[in-house]
Amino acid sequence: MTSKWERIKDNDGFAAEDVRREQEWRKRRKLEKQKKQAELLHKESYSSFDVRSFILNQSGQLHSCDSIDSYEVLNKIEEGSYGIVYRARDKRNKNIIALKKVKLEKDYVEGFPITSLREIQSLKLVQHDNIVKLLDVVTGRSGKDVYLVMEFMEHDLATLLKDMPEDFLQSEVKTLMLQLLAAVATLHHHWFVHRDLKPSNLLMNNTGEIKIADFGLARSLGEPKPQLTRLVVTLWYRAPELLLGAPSYGKEIDMWSVGCIFAELLTRSPLFNGRSELDQLSKIFNFLGYPTHESWPQFFLLPHASQVKQPSVKSQHSQLRSAFPFLTAAGHDLLSRLLTLNPAHRITAEEALQHPYFTEAPRPKDPRFFPTFPSKAKGEHRKEWNRRSDEEYTHTQRPPN
Numbered sequence: 001m002t003s004k005w006e007r008i009k010d011n012d013g014f015a016a017e018d019v020r021r022e023q024e025w026r027k028r029r030k031l032e033k034q035k036k037q038a039e040l041l042h043k044e045s046y047s048s049f050d051v052r053s054f055i056l057n058q059s060g061q062l063h064s065c066d067s068i069d070s071y072e073v074l075n076k077i078e079e080g081s082y083g084i085v086y087r088a089r090d091k092r093n094k095n096i097i098a099l100k101k102v103k104l105e106k107d108y109v110e111g112f113p114i115t116s117l118r119e120i121q122s123l124k125l126v127q128h129d130n131i132v133k134l135l136d137v138v139t140g141r142s143g144k145d146v147y148l149v150m151e152f153m154e155h156d157l158a159t160l161l162k163d164m165p166e167d168f169l170q171s172e173v174k175t176l177m178l179q180l181l182a183a184v185a186t187l188h189h190h191w192f193v194h195r196d197l198k199p200s201n202l203l204m205n206n207t208g209e210i211k212i213a214d215f216g217l218a219r220s221l222g223e224p225k226p227q228l229t230r231l232v233v234t235l236w237y238r239a240p241e242l243l244l245g246a247p248s249y250g251k252e253i254d255m256w257s258v259g260c261i262f263a264e265l266l267t268r269s270p271l272f273n274g275r276s277e278l279d280q281l282s283k284i285f286n287f288l289g290y291p292t293h294e295s296w297p298q299f300f301l302l303p304h305a306s307q308v309k310q311p312s313v314k315s316q317h318s319q320l321r322s323a324f325p326f327l328t329a330a331g332h333d334l335l336s337r338l339l340t341l342n343p344a345h346r347i348t349a350e351e352a353l354q355h356p357y358f359t360e361a362p363r364p365k366d367p368r369f370f371p372t373f374p375s376k377a378k379g380e381h382r383k384e385w386n387r388r389s390d391e392e393y394t395h396t397q398r399p400p401n
């Protein structure tokens with residue numbers, strides 16, 4: 001006969017063993033699910049079964065997996081490489097949203113692009129005020145087409161920079177940069193690299209908010225380290241280590257792109273507009289100077305280093321100061337830390353957010369006081385717009401009428 005005390009001990013022991021087994025089983029199941037998802041993300045083409053199971057798995061936290069019939073298309077915004085983007089209205093609540101139709105190679109069964117699966121996965125996993133929100137993933141009437149439903153943004157920065165009659169004010173550039181850096185810091189904190197940061201992938205609304213979009217190339221840098229392809233990032237925003245054929249790379253490539261975007265926000269023209277990889281490299285080295293054994297020892301070991309012509313003696317030094325004469329010393333410092341050739345010395349998003357450039361005058365402008373611009377996405381035409389200078393803004397601190 002076992003005593004009451006011994007029975008309780010037994011029961012406790014039994015319960016604890018049960019809990020431990022259940023926890024182990026759950027852990028194993030989670031790992032298996034993650035492994036399947038990872039395998040799926042490494043495949044280059046997908047069967048309809050893959051896509052359906054992926055979307056169903058991924059849409060767990062999304063609002064539904066509805067059909068396109070819930071939306072009324074208003075106009076086409078843009079046709080990109082991976083999809084057509086429309087402005088549309090949600091018939092149920094009248095909200096304006098953006099619909100991105102995923103471009104399929106031939107037909108659904110032949111393959112669903114990896115970029116779209118990555119976009120769905122990244123947008124679901126990393127959420128931030130300055131990252132465009134994925135609201136839903138829906139299928140077309142035939143069940144073959146797939147659409148990403150996203151919050152609608154009036155502008156993309158590439159169109160805005162092209163159409164604006166005058167440059168952004170320093171205070172506005174600071175606000176935009178702070179938002180961009182905050183989003184990139186969050187991405188990097190979650191071990192994601194965007195890999196295609198450029199003005200056309202930065203969306204802006206009429207209240208001065210910017211959000212990063214187009215996560216088709218985004219990748220997780222989790223363990224085990226995936227084999228990363230070099231053919232990422234639009235040429236003009238591509239970091240030198242990628243252009244030089246570095247076998248591995250990391251978050252630093254996004255920071256180089258942020259540096260190019262910072263320069264473009266200041267001048268409204270791209271900083272390095274190369275026509276080929278070699279041309280891009282020579283533009284970079286002509287402007288920033290050629291790496292030395294001290295500044296970037298690994299440079300000389302990179303596959304394409306020997307193909308790059310060393311610039312003339314005259315351009316051995318950085319031309320950052322002369323190209324941006326209106327920028328303060330702090331502004332130059334931030335720009336040169338972002339555009340540091342050696343990725344190991346490039347500033348991180350977290351560090352950049354703390355840079356003194358953002359606390360010196362003129363202070364970043366409250367996004368609510370940004371001017372409004374005519375929206376290409378809404379089919380509006382370019383028209384005159386007014387806003388206050390940094391001096392006026394500092395004096396009044398009130399929104400323009």
Ligand SMILES: Nc1ncnc2c1ncn2[C@@H]1O[C@H](COP(=O)(O)OP(=O)(O)OP(=O)(O)O)[C@@H](O)[C@H]1O
Nearest residue numbers: 078080081082083085098150151152153156200214
């Ligand atoms: N949520 C949105 N709201 C408003 N416009 C958007 C939205 N998402 C995308 N766009 C518009 O569509 C364009 C293309 O979108 P996106 O970059 O996601 O597509 P893509 O096919 O991946 O393009 P790319 O050819 O640049 O890789 C953007 O530059 C922007 O003008």
